[in-house]
Amino acid sequence: MELSINPNPSYLEAAIVGDRCQAEEKVLEDAIGFSPADICLEGIKTSAYVGTINTDDGEPIALVGIVDHAVEEGTGVLWSMSTNEVKKCPIAFIKVMRKLMDEYGGLYDKLITLALADNPQHLRFPVALGMTPSGQVVSVPETSISYNVYEMVTTKGLNKIYYEQS
Numbered sequence: 477m478e479l480s481i482n483p484n485p486s487y488l489e490a491a492i493v494g495d496r497c498q499a500e501e502k503v504l505e506d507a508i509g510f511s512p513a514d515i516c517l518e519g520i521k522t523s524a525y526v527g528t529i530n531t532d533d534g535e536p537i538a539l540v541g542i543v544d545h546a547v548e549e550g551t552g553v554l555w556s557m558s559t560n561e562v563k564k565c566p567i568a569f570i571k572v573m574r575k576l577m578d579e580y581g582g583l584y585d586k587l588i589t590l591a592l593a594d595n596p597q598h599l600r601f602p603v604a605l606g607m608t609p610s611g612q613v614v615s616v617p618e619t620s621i622s623y624n625v626y627e628m629v630t631t632k633g634l635n636k637i638y639y640e641q642s
Contacts, residue, residue, distance in 0.1 A: 477565040479537070479572045481527040489528045489536040490516035496559040516557050519543070524552070525580040529562075529572050537561040540573060542580055542587070550585035550633070554605075570604050577605065577628075585633035590614060590623035602626035 482489070494513025516539045520526055526541030538558035545551035554577065562569045581587045589607060591598040602609075607626035615622040629637070 477568055478532050479529050479565060479568045481540070481572055481576060482530055482536075483525075483527045485520055485526060485528040485536070485539060487517060487520065490520055490539050492536050493528065493539045493557055493559060496561075497557050498560055498562075519555065519557070523555075524583075525576070527576070529558075529569065531561065531565075535561070538569070540576055542576070542584070545588070548586075550636075552581060552584035552587050554581070554587050554589040566604075570601075573605055581628070582630050582632050584630055585636055586627055586629050588625055588627045590625055593622040593624045599624060 491513045494516040519539055519541050523541035523543045526539070528536040529538040529540060530536050538556055540554075540556040542552040542554050545553050554573075556573070558569070577587065587607070588610070589602050589605070591602050593599075593613060603626070605628075607628045610625045610627045612625040613622050614625060
């Protein structure tokens with residue numbers, strides 16, 4: 477199956493992805509009171525780069541993006557909300573995510589992403605994207621939910637490190 481990125485997602489597409497998202501993506505709904513559709517809509521509003529991942533027939537199966545890190549300057553946070561359809565085409569999904577990272581990730585010194593700490597499938601995803609575990613764990617206050625942080629220093633970040641040390 478071929479997947480493509482629509483770089484101008486509509487609120488309707490975000491709502492579709494939010495309504496059909498995987499059970500694993502719904503863990504935050506109970507924890508923080510936002511539905512997956514709310515999170516998708518917020519992702520469109522706040523992300524520097526955002527798009528829907530669509531199937532051959534135009535069906536949106538994921539909303540993905542990169543948002544500026546709130547604290548770490550030069551760091552982008554890669555995120556996605558996906559439907560169960562993604563599980564039918566994991567290689568194609570990884571390829572499209574890499575394309576997003578290649579096109580926009582280089583505008584940052586570093587990219588990070590979060591993966592549910594207790595979900596082996598989620599923990600494999602960032603590694604498949606070429607990211608490495610940072611050792612940092614982020615917990616959602618007043619819940620048992622925690623995320624492992626994965627990171628990737630971009631070419632821009634490597635150049636910055638190299639030239640600052642020279």
